[in-house]
Amino acid sequence: MITPKHPLSLIMALMLSALLPAAAWASHTQSLGASEAHHGSRSVPACDLCHGDQGQGEPRAGYPKLAGLDASYLQHQMLFYQRGERHNNVMQQYARLMNQDQIRAVAEYYSQLPAPHHVDISARRPSAQLLTQGSVEQGIPACFSCHGVQGGGNSDGIPSIVGQPPAYFIDQMNAWRTGQRIVEEGDPMQTIARSLTRDQLVDLAQLLK
Ligand code: HEC
Ligand code: HEC
Numbered sequence: 001m002i003t004p005k006h007p008l009s010l011i012m013a014l015m016l017s018a019l020l021p022a023a024a025w026a027s028h029t030q031s032l033g034a035s036e037a038h039h040g041s042r043s044v045p046a047c048d049l050c051h052g053d054q055g056q057g058e059p060r061a062g063y064p065k066l067a068g069l070d071a072s073y074l075q076h077q078m079l080f081y082q083r084g085e086r087h088n089n090v091m092q093q094y095a096r097l098m099n100q101d102q103i104r105a106v107a108e109y110y111s112q113l114p115a116p117h118h119v120d121i122s123a124r125r126p127s128a129q130l131l132t133q134g135s136v137e138q139g140i141p142a143c144f145s146c147h148g149v150q151g152g153g154n155s156d157g158i159p160s161i162v163g164q165p166p167a168y169f170i171d172q173m174n175a176w177r178t179g180q181r182i183v184e185e186g187d188p189m190q191t192i193a194r195s196l197t198r199d200q201l202v203d204l205a206q207l208l209k
């Protein structure tokens with residue numbers, strides 16, 4: 001009997017997968033992404049452990065949600081960690097242990113998970129106007145003008161900003177203020193983070209959570 005472990009069936013399986021390039025590649029990427037997320041790989045733990053089994057994040061610990069974030073955004077963040085352009089000891093270490101295929105696959109995987117994509121802007125919070133209109137006096141454009149309708153992100157690599165833990169949100173704003181998070185040419189977030197007052201930051205974090 002030929003078991004799946006038999007070397008001949010392995011060779012045949014490999015030959016078959018070579019005959020089905022596009023579909024096989026897509027399903028390879030899909031299973032690689034899911035496997036990284038739920039099981040990890042050599043020296044890299046499952047992303048689940050911190051980011052939740054649905055990629056929903058862990059608010060109490062301040063671990064961000066990954067579900068539904070734009071794939072190219074996620075992929076870029078992993079590259080920034082790899083190159084030390086975005087600072088975080090844990091994520092820099094994991095990113096450096098992963099290859100480009102693993103990173104692309106896991107980014108694809110999380111981008112396809114469902115996530116809450118709206119925020120209640122009727123909430124009477126002082127900073128609600130920043131989301132839809134920005135502030136002329138402070139020179140801040142409306143957050144939603146880049147982050148998409150209701151903050152759900154857009155497909156140009158701009159992430160959703162809805163549903164992140166407040167502690168994570170404030171950490172990121174501080175990272176931009178102090179230059180700990182990379183600013184690529186044309187990335188407006190450092191200027192924006194520096195223009196917001198402390199009170200606005202805290203209020204936005206609560207509004208968007
Ligand atoms: C031990 C906990 C832990 C594990 C395991 C972990 N992460 Fe993270 N991750 C974090 C923390 C903490 C942050 C926030 C870091 C920061 O402030 O930049 C983060 C941030 C991220 C971000 C940036 C999110 C954003 O919105 O910009 C990505 C992408 C990411 N992790 C992907 C992964 C992937 C993929 C895996 C699995 C291979 C993984 N993480 C495993 C703790 C973890
Ligand atoms: C002109 C476009 C633009 C505007 C306006 C803008 N952003 Fe951003 N924002 C970006 C881009 C681009 C990124 C991704 C940066 C990167 O790749 O690291 C980003 C990233 C972020 C992130 C990081 C998300 C994560 O998962 O780590 C947060 C939080 C954020 N923006 C909040 C805001 C808030 C709040 C406002 C309004 C006060 C705002 N942004 C206005 C373009 C914009």
